[in-house]
Amino acid sequence: MSISSLTKPTLIVATIALIGSSALADSPDSGFYLKAFGGASLLSESDLAGPLTGTSGFDTGQVFGGAVGYDYAESPFRSELEFAYRTAEADGAAGITGDFASTTLALNGYYDFKPIAGGRLTPFVGAGLAYVTEIDFDVSGGAAPGEYSDTGVFGYQLMAGGAYPVSDRWSITGELRYFDAGSQSLSGPGGTLSADYRSVDIILGTAFRF
Template identity: 30%
Template sequence: MAGSLNEPILEPEPAAAASSLPGWYAFGAIGKTFSGPEYTYNGSDTDNVTDISISGFAGTVGFGREFARRGNLSFGFEADLTAGDMSSDREFGGTTPCLTGEEGCTADVNWMSAARLVVGAPQGATMPYLTAGVVFADIEGSADLGACGATECGFDERRLGWTVGAGIRHELSDRWAVKGEVLYVDLGSPDFTTDGVSGDFTFGSARLGMIYKF
């Protein structure tokens, strides 16, 4: 006789395991500030521009989360707070507004907070990434008497700007990772106390830090 009339029972194939996401993490970093804003003297037919160099080290603390993976890409966000010695020396350029007497020009970032998207391409334990977002910072600066008249002029304000950058992250264990990144920050034009001087407040930062995953 022929075999059983019952249909063979087919075992379902196991579902593919979903990519594990690291979830929430905290990080800390030490950064070196470089480059800086430009101050322009508007009191002549030819604009006089002086580059201000911001330098010094600052510390950063923050948190982040990877929230999705699509193909070979990772999507996440980070928020952080940075404070430290992000300031210039007295700059004496060959042009007004940083030429007169002993005043020169100054620029300082007292603190900075950022919220950024992070898009990475994981390659085993290493992930290069790009990042971009918004920045809110407390800044101040000054120009010389020659540009401002009888008194030194300047600004002291909190500004909203933007940042872009790139970095690389390497997993050391299930809990720990290291990362390094370079960021460019643009805070727009500060409001000097005179119409004779304007500025473009930008700077860069290179950071090296540790990540702890919860």
Template identity: 25%
Template sequence: MATLARAARAGAALCGLSAALLAAAPAHAYDAGDWLLRVGATQVRPKSDTGKALDGAVGLHANNSVRPSFTVTYMATRNIGIELLGAVPFQHDVRGSGAVGGNIVDTKQLPPTLSLQWHFLPDSRIQPYVGVGLNYTHFFDTKGRGALSSNDVKLTDSWGVAGQIGVDYQLSDRWLLNADVRYIDIDSRVRLNGDTIGRAHIDPWVFTVAVGYRF
């Protein structure tokens, strides 16, 4: 009887250990053909010295902007993802320094970015990745303010390379938390009444936090 009791206790302990290991096991890894939808908030943070205009007489400085955003990712393999970034239009105030100061331009922009990602720990609950891709930034609703309020101001659209690092934390087989940071090459010509007067080298860091779902 004692032997049977010890065996029963050992069996119960083994069952408990198995249950604990199962609870601690990583969530289901991404598979080829999975779709990931993430929804969150993104901050675009242009570099402090955005550019020059009027032969260097005016410095340009664009402010930060935060907007709701989303990404859609298709997992071509367990390691390779193809991601599209979209967002509500960002709005930036551009301040001048030097010959013309104060808020001189308001503009909105959409920066859709298509990236190829490498997920290098596909079996982990914490799944880091890196990506590289192509960004297209469309500027619109650009208006002169302050000293330029009576002028026609335009910012031309931009094509550039984007780099990315990020991480997914799997809450379950379907739900996840995400954070990533990108650096995007965004350069635009500044036009005043049809004439090019300078270039804006916006080149922002782009920070995102999001909640995601795997289909």
């Protein structure tokens, strides 16, 4: 399955909602919630080695995803199972063009601080361990064009932001996120391409509490 087939946020949200509905069927008051989000992904410059060499920059990309979460009663802690898709285009500065993208499953933990701004805004911080289900650099221009990819690697992420309730069940969230999958060895038609994959994401989302 091509990584490009996962770019539609509606597909992501529908999948997460289906999983969440099954999990919630027997426990409507359990503290579960669903979340969908999207925003800008700022992929850092990558030092390339192998069939392509040099330092490639990237234009501002996108991140989309969704999560099923559980907010523990009488506790500032909550946890999430999250799916996310990131993509960014190489800026061509090193003579290299193409799309660098990833899909991840992450287990996140959050800590909610006491509400501020008259009790309407809840700041939070979080961290997560991510399993990279696919990382894919589709090189369209350069010395060795083609698809370079890998699967089954790990990364981590750090989050900070806030949640603003708009009703008893709905809230709007905003966060700044750092994602790091380190240096990856991607297999492709020209051999093994070594590339870094790190991003800073600016995210807006919405959450629905059951």
